[in-house]
Amino acid sequence: MSDWDAGLEDAEAGAVMRTVVRQLKLWREGAGLTQAQFGAAIGYGEDLVSAVERGRRIPRPEYLDAADEVLGAGGRIAAMKRDVAEVRYPKKVRDLKKLEADAIELCAYNNSVIHGLLQTEDYTRAIFNVRRPAFTEEEVEQQVAARLARQEILDPGAGRRVFSFVQCESTLRRPIGGRMVMRRQLERVLEVGRLRNVDFQVLPLDREENSGTDGSFRLLKLTDGATVAFSEAPLSSRVITNPKETTVLDIRYGVLRAQALSPRESLAFIEKVLGETET
Incomplete structure (x- = not known):
């Protein structure tokens, strides 16, 4: 995920990422999972989960798909993939x-x-x-x-x-x-x-x-x-x-x-x- 570092220099990108981060964290906490437990469940390390939730990394589509499935979000998390991919670009x-x-x-x-x-x-x-x-x-x-x-x-x-x-x-x-x-x-x-x-x-x-x-x-x-x-x-x-x-x-x-x-x-x-x- 190294090429998805969050270089969010403008307000639009920052607003999108704050919304995504907030939703991911709410869904994880609602499921009663720690960052380590959630990372193990979706196949990523705790450090990466932490970086995503702090807005330091932009989650890839496969990250959001896995999170959607593990957290039982019914497509609500996966639906954010397009907006997240857009803010990756300058x-x-x-x-x-x-x-x-x-x-x-x-x-x-x-x-x-x-x-x-x-x-x-x-x-x-x-x-x-x-x-x-x-x-x-x-x-x-x-x-x-x-x-x-x-x-x-x-x-x-x-x-x-x-x-x-x-x-x-x-x-x-x-x-x-x-x-x-x-x-x-x-x-x-x-x-x-x-x-x-x-x-x-x-x-x-x-x-x-x-x-x-x-x-x-x-x-x-x-x-x-x-x-x-x-x-x-x-x-x-x-x-x-x-x-x-x-x-x-x-x-x-x-x-x-x-x-x-x-x-x-x-x-x-x-x-x-x-x-x-x-x-």
Whole structure:
């Protein structure tokens, strides 16, 4: 459970964990069990039970399932698994995930790496492993889990949500993680690009015009009609809600789509790049 240390730096995460801790302790005491007895019953040590009840560790899903069964909670403890898993992720990731979940359309331009919603686990891990100053192994796993958790919104059955991705050709050719990792990543892009709710376009390097040289950004068009943008730079990220700024980025994204290959041409282009990796 080492990668579930509770680094609860924000009020929302702290409130969730205080509620979970309070319920776990009440159920244990109600059953007349000491921490040692409870730990033995669910297969964990007394020290870990103590760390969870003091809010020092975030209980894993299997911990909550075992507690639910041993304490006869009838699913009430197990029901907290989703909320507990969410607070494991950094606040900015949770905020972005909420915005993405509320969006009916997501548009993203990237010129450095493959967009996070399209990344394979190995590609994501390779990105975080080369960050400097270096992340600890636990921090890498936390970041990877957080990024992969956002990808569930791509499922066409998860809601009436459409996606548009424009990727600079350089992101398809930069061998992050090595050749085999990159091959699987390109295959993943092809898989997602063929989904009926996804348009994927490549902006080739030989284009004389590229309106995205200022950097990567994304637009999220929400269910209430509002548009928000998200930009990320070294050491900072920013959610943009000012209509004057989001309109500029909306126009820029439209131009980028016009400058890029069509979705059909783009999938053929990726197949070509994928074939080149075999040699």
